Amino acid sequence: MMKTVGPGPRAEETPEPLLSVRNLCVTYRTDSGSVPALDQLSFDLHAGETLSIVGESGSGKSAASLAMMGLLPPNAVVEGSVRFRGRELLDLSDKKLREVRGKRIAMVFQDALAALNPMMTVGAQLAEAVSVHDSSASRAALRERAVELLDLVGIPSPRSRSDQYPHELSGGMRQRVMIASGIANEPDILIADEPTTALDVTVQAQILDVLMRIQDRTKSAILLITHDLGVVAGLADRVLVLYCGRKMEEAPVEPLFYEPAHPYTRGLLAALPRIDRGTRRLAQIAGQPPSPGERPGGCPFQTRCPHADERCDVIPRPVRVGENHTAACVHAHEIERVTP
């Protein structure tokens, strides 16, 4: 029998989630009409865990994180609910939100050069990040804290580095400074939006190591937003797969990779070239992702899905396919689930 669960697929878990997102919708108003970016996203994030949101361009993964942080541009309409320790964030005034943002929930962006202030030394920026939330600290204490943070993220000779400007640092170093700034106030949640996408693989390995070390130390929950399934395989405890603004599948990391239930997840995994395998013909996903204005009604993946039929014209509800594992597909129980 098919059993469907509502928007809260982890309802069976007892501990209160740190972050609880329900029916989050983001729509951009533009001159040529409204463009949906995120549609009815619900999930929970628990203390200390790493949840990965995976998706391709236009899947809405960045819109989700920006909405939670109240960082979307004014033409974005946000609906739904984002509760942090039971407190609704979407209703908070800017002033109140600022107390949460950067202190309890911090963010690491992809492009460190754009996110860092080019006119301030990295030490001064880190000191600022601390002093915004702790005005009592003395200048000397702030300076020490900045050096300590740089050391924590593995920057060699942190004292002299703290007097340098962002342009004097390499890309990997700048990303470490971003992480240092994110963890400056020991947040409960660190949102990392494509933290290694602009970096070379050897530098990516260094940065991912830093993130894992930091998490061991601070016990922060990490919301890792990425398109790279290799990074997800190495770091995530649980995974959310988005496509065209909708959640396709949610599962703990191993079931997601070894028993994916949604045709989109299966297609993605089969299309990946892998460094540990020789040449084989890659499985292609037919067609192209629809542009936001051209998304079909019902399941957004139906235009490319090998299993699509008339039942897909209705927006599919998440179907429970395993423990803490749901797939938004009416065919989820019919598809043979073997590792792609």
Next chain:
Amino acid sequence: MTAPALTVEGLVAEYTTGRRGWGAQTLQAVSGVDLVIPQGTTLGLVGETGCGKSTLGRCLVRLIDPAEGRVKLFDTDITSARRRDLAAVRRRVQFVFQDPYASLNPKLTVHAALAEPLRIHGLHRGREGARVKELLELVGLDPRHGHRHPHQFSGGQRQRIGIARALAVEPEVLILDEPVSALDVSVQAGVINLLADLQEELRLTYLFIAHDLAVVRQISDQVAVMYLGRIVEQGPADTIFTQPRHPYTQALLSAVPVPDPRIQRARRRIVLDGDLPSPLSPPSGCRFRTRCWKAQDVCAHTAPELSEQGGSLVTACHFPAPPAQPTAQNQHKEVTAP
């Protein structure tokens, strides 16, 4: 043996930084590279940002004039070709860039963009329209969409247009500089498969420049690994990926995440310390020695030459890993450069 389609000998490429006379410095982006690509095969050229792989690609069609060395297309010397002869050479060697949106003229319809090279080279006179339709079909696009502009296509479709434009003049060699890096996984696979099909159908020779090693393994027959302007290791793709001997290749491969949680979490990774040294003042001797955990005195004095390791693998290292050592994939000790 198939004839080499492209032969590169002792290639050196330099840039001058700063203003002449005002602290101008010479940056050597490519420092003596030799390559041979047999016809109908793919050489994957990998390396991280700033290793010189794109500069090398551009030298091959003289978008950049090399400072030293020779490039040969079959028997034609490209490096000494005069201006007029160069046009003929460039018809035979075409380029596909990473970002087709930047390399396609936004004001031209796809039809016009594909007909332009035909006109320039005087090909298919009088039947350009038919040829454009053929080209669109060849790369898996709807021939009825020729009247559209680049912005009306998705990223994957635009890259197919970029490939069609390169193929319009019936080249023998394609230089593909990060051709799928900007594409999402679900469309990337289609473009990779297309490139493989086209190679077989048209007997094309590829130089495939990329930083994504999984993609390179998928498409390449041979792989060359570059570090700071030099090739440090080169050989058959399978050998490079399963039995690399150069410490840099080993570190590079071990850093690539595998999309499989159990395998990825069990892998021992070699995490390199530090950053790439400035190419303005590369380290003496072996350029990798500042980040290498095996470095000894000799590495600072003598630059290692590429030497035969058996099985057509060549490695430039004074202390290459012994051949018996298993792959970098799964069984490496965790080592961190001092």
